[in-house]
Amino acid sequence: MELNRIKQIVNSPKEIDVTYNGVSVWIDQVHEDGKLATVHLRRSLEERSEVDISELKEVVH
Numbered sequence: 001m002e003l004n005r006i007k008q009i010v011n012s013p014k015e016i017d018v019t020y021n022g023v024s025v026w027i028d029q030v031h032e033d034g035k036l037a038t039v040h041l042r043r044s045l046e047e048r049s050e051v052d053i054s055e056l057k058e059v060v061h
Helices: 003-011
Strands: 018-020 023-030 036-041 048-052 056-058
Touching (some): 003 023, 003 056
Antiparallel strands (some): 023 036
8 A cells, every 4th residue: 555545544533454464453643664564453553563555555445
C-alpha cells in the first residue's frame, strides 16, 4: 500500500479495513522511514508487529 494512503487511514475517523497476510489489522503508526508500520491484530491489542507497508492491503467492499 502507498505511504500516503496509510497515513490517511491512520488519521481517518472512519474504520477502514486493512489486512496483513490475509489477517485483519489496525495500523497504530507509520515509522519515520516510511517503509515500516506498527500494526496489531484487531482481536488482540497486545500483539504488535512492525511490518513492511508494501505488505498491507486495504479491503475494498
